[in-house]
Amino acid sequence: MSDKIDNVSVGKKANVFFDGKCVSHSVFFPDGSRKTVGVVLPNSKLTFNVGAPELMEISGGECSVKIAGESAFKTYAAGSSFRVAENGSFDIHTGAEAVHYVCSFGSD
Numbered sequence: 023m024s025d026k027i028d029n030v031s032v033g034k035k036a037n038v039f040f041d042g043k044c045v046s047h048s049v050f051f052p053d054g055s056r057k058t059v060g061v062v063l064p065n066s067k068l069t070f071n072v073g074a075p076e077l078m079e080i081s082g083g084e085c086s087v088k089i090a091g092e093s094a095f096k097t098y099a100a101g102s103s104f105r106v107a108e109n110g111s112f113d114i115h116t117g118a119e120a121v122h123y124v125c126s127f128g129s130d
Contacts, residue, residue, distance in 0.1 A: 025081070027059070027124075040068050046125070055127075062114060062121045071111045074127045078112075079103040082122035086115045 033048035037058060046060025062068065062085070078087075080102050086095040087104055090111045098104055100122075106112050114121070 027057075040066070044068060046123075057127070058125045060123055060125070062116050062123070064116055064118050064120055066116045067113070069111060069113050070106075072106050073109060075108045075110075076106045077103060077126040078106065079124045079126070080121060081124055083119045084117060085121045088113045 027049055029052060031050040033050070037046045037048065037060070039045070042063070043066040044060060044062045046058040049057045049059055051057070078098075080098045080100055082100050084097060084099040086097055088095045089104065089106055095113070095115070096104070104112075
């Protein structure tokens with residue numbers, strides 16, 4: 023996974039969730055698609071509800087994730103990814119370090 027995204031526009035206003043425990047910026051591509059690039063702060067336990075399918079690529083740190091319908095948490099580290107179905111949800115728990123991610127929307 024590259025550490026940069028070329029030829030994009032970035033939204034100036036941050037997306038702030040859970041009292042600042044998760045912060046991201048929207049990245050807009052020439053084809054009209056959008057991703058978010060963000061961070062979940064250390065020692066956070068959050069639940070995300072999603073409308074469209076999502077692909078979450080972990081670019082730094084390590085987290086435990088339980089996707090709705092699954093029986094247990096799985097660990098994801100930098101270079102790994104997970105998918106969440108349309109109208110699904112996931113719980114994410116971070117450890118002592120921040121988790122950096124790139125989220126793609128509509129990725130079945």
